[in-house]
Amino acid sequence: MFAQESSVPRESIASVLQPQLLCRKKSFFEHNPEPLDEDLYGVAITSLLRDTRRLASSEGRFCLRISRLSATWLLMVANMLLQVFLLVEFKKLVTQAAVHSMRVAYNKYQGKMYDPPFDTTANGYRRGHPGNFRPERFQELSASQKELLCSFPLSQPVYLGAVLAIWTFTVVADVRKILFLAELILLRIPHVDSFGDMLEHHNDDKTMFLVGLPRSIRWVLFFMMFLPRMTIDIILIWLGCRWLVATASFADVLLNAMALEFLLVLKDLLYIAVVPQRDKLETRQMLIDNKKEDGPTYFGYLGSFGWILIVICWVYLYMRHLQTVLPDYRWDIQDVCRSYIIQNTKV
Secondary structure, three states: OOOOOOOOOHHHHHHHHHHHHHHHHHOOEEOOOEEOOOOHHHHHHHHHHHHHHHHHOOOOOHHHHHHHHHHHHHHHHHHHHHHHHHHHHHHHHHHHHHHHHHHHHHHHHHHHHEOOOEEEOOOOOEEEOHHHEOHHHHHHOOHHHHHHHOOOHHHOHHHHHHHHHHHHHHHHHHHHHHHHHHHHHHHHOOEOOOHHHOEEEEOOOOEEEEOOEOHHHHHHHHHHHHHHHHHHHHHHHHHHHHHHHOOOOHHHHHHHHHHHHHHHOHHHHHHHHHOOHHHHHHHHHEEEOOOOEEOOOHHHHHHHHHHHHHHHHHHHHHHHHHOOOOOOOOOOOHHHHHHHHHHHHOO
16 A cells, blocks of 8 residues: 555645744854953953964064063063962961961860860860860850950851852852853864964954964963963962951951952953053954854753852862861851850840
8 A cells, every 4th residue: 555645735844844943043042253351361362363463474563563462461470470479478477377366266265165185186286075075164264265266257157158159259250251261262263374364354343353273372372371360260269268267357257358359350450550552452352253053951051050069069168178277177166156246246
């Protein structure tokens, strides 16, 4: 037997499939050309691309191009070094004294609140055994000891965790910029052999499009910009969290978290204050050609929310296991300080 020919007209089939195909096409997202950030890193990339292209094609004034390329990249490196220098100096000049006073006060607290025997930390301070804790002895401490101990950020872990999370999210915002720009420039942009083929100039809107990169420029950007910048952000997270944990005041913990942010916006401050207006204009006109199409996926819609889990895990691990302000902290201040804090903060 022969199969009967379908009685459904082809026109009706096309009318059914056409909206489905149109809907599927609309679900794919085409990226527009991406602008560079208007900061020291953006102007450094612009200078590298434009001046290298000019130098390779022997266009323009050689000394002028070399001078601008050197100035912008030296300014970018100086910004990185200044960030690290300030945090290291904060650690030595501000944090060390607070850490020492915390350790001494907590050592006395352990000796008073616990019965022997004691364990000893790597720094030589006492730590009592949980079964030997005597919370009723808190009332025997002096007023100054109570005030200092109950001002430890670790005595209020939820509050401290929230502040550490805010600081970590502040740095994560910069980390995401680095990762996006690195993926865009190092992975998505196609390869070209000649420096002269890197850029395309559009006369209608005076923009310059990055359409390809030689392998040498990719390595320069990776080792001279993306890798150092990512390393500095990791250092900022670590030293910033240490400084906040060592701040012996609940008000100062929040203020210090806000003060730390200026280390991240230093690149914007120097860009506004130092970079010439012409360089700013060229940075604004530099666009990165991005021809990638993204379909509807779980990762595309929800992947970035994973940073919330990463930050929560980091804050928990740092407070419970990685912080060295009070090594082997026993988490034994919060309960005994609860009534003291309520009594001293009521209006």
